[in-house]
Amino acid sequence: MTHGISGSDRQSKNERREAAREKAKALRDSQRKKDRRSKVVLQGSVILVAVAIVAVVAFAIVTTIKPASPGPRNMLSDGILIGEGLTATPTAALQPGADPVPNLRNDDDDVIRIQMYVDYFCPICGQFEKANGDQLTTWLESGAANVEIFPMAILDRASQGTKYATRAANAAACVADTSPDKYYDFHNSLFANQPEEGTVGLTDPELISLTKEVGVENPRVVENCIKDQKFKNWVADARTRAQNGPIVDSNIEKIAGTPTVIVNGLKYTGALDDAKAFSAFVIQAENTNFNESSTATPTPTPAP
Incomplete structure (x- = not known):
């Protein structure tokens, strides 16, 4: 007796090709989502670093460049x-x-x-x-x-x-x-x-x-x-x-x-x-x- 795959279980060449395309498409979509998430995370990190740098520079400027202030009392003449x-x-x-x-x-x-x-x-x-x-x-x-x-x-x-x-x-x-x-x-x-x-x-x-x-x-x-x-x-x-x-x-x-x-x-x-x-x-x-x-x-x- 010969055993084989029934016609209803056997996939045609076109069906296999289509299944492969769908799988590849799903993989691409998944990769694109990962790439988008990575890009968002990277951009957020860059922004945070930039904000931190600006804050450090601003602090340095504020602490090193003090606004002009009055002289000492009782020395209006500089003496x-x-x-x-x-x-x-x-x-x-x-x-x-x-x-x-x-x-x-x-x-x-x-x-x-x-x-x-x-x-x-x-x-x-x-x-x-x-x-x-x-x-x-x-x-x-x-x-x-x-x-x-x-x-x-x-x-x-x-x-x-x-x-x-x-x-x-x-x-x-x-x-x-x-x-x-x-x-x-x-x-x-x-x-x-x-x-x-x-x-x-x-x-x-x-x-x-x-x-x-x-x-x-x-x-x-x-x-x-x-x-x-x-x-x-x-x-x-x-x-x-x-x-x-x-x-x-x-x-x-x-x-x-x-x-x-x-x-x-x-x-x-x-x-x-x-x-x-x-x-x-x-x-x-x-x-x-x-x-x-x-x-x-x-x-x-x-x-x-």
Whole structure:
């Protein structure tokens, strides 16, 4: 007996071909769906990565490029005016883009106005302070003179990359902003602890320690101000303004270097480490107030 496939079970060649086509079509459709899903996933991943990159860049820009902010309070002129009893003259803060407002000088009184542009890293500034600091303090305490101090940062290049001149000037600005009546003490302390030029300078913790030693008010606020270098941009702008001028009510146009000392509008050109010469200059300048025709400074002569 012969066994075979019945006619109803046997597929014709056309039917087999059609079945193969249907199977291939199903495979293609399935692959296309997989490809579409993979494409969507890939596009979504690319978008997420792009969004993440934009967020990182935006964060970096926001954290590195800070908007302009006001300068320190009590330094509207870019300097702080210290008067009788070592107290500071209160002022508003200098607003971004604004010009400094000079402190008024009363030509009718007999109070001597001394302006000092100093870099706290400048060794010659330190020599001037060492020679004349005690005399300046005596004049201030008695009310014989006012001293306006302009902190500048010129010697950043000399501190092995730590930018000590800027950090010291910023620290001084932090003290002026929140504890102005302690500024003069801090000014003296910076020179008493002045590091040698060419070193890294004082660290921020050391600067903070000095502010606490002079008894600043709100020491934590001052500490954060120093750590954040809150007035770093103001320090740079104030330096530019001083170097470009004008220096109002004086016989000089701009600040060429530190220390620059001006007495009643007249620049001191004598020996910076000679207390007698400076004292004699101050006595002479007291009676030779600056006016538009003042082109020369009194000649320092030995005090009697």
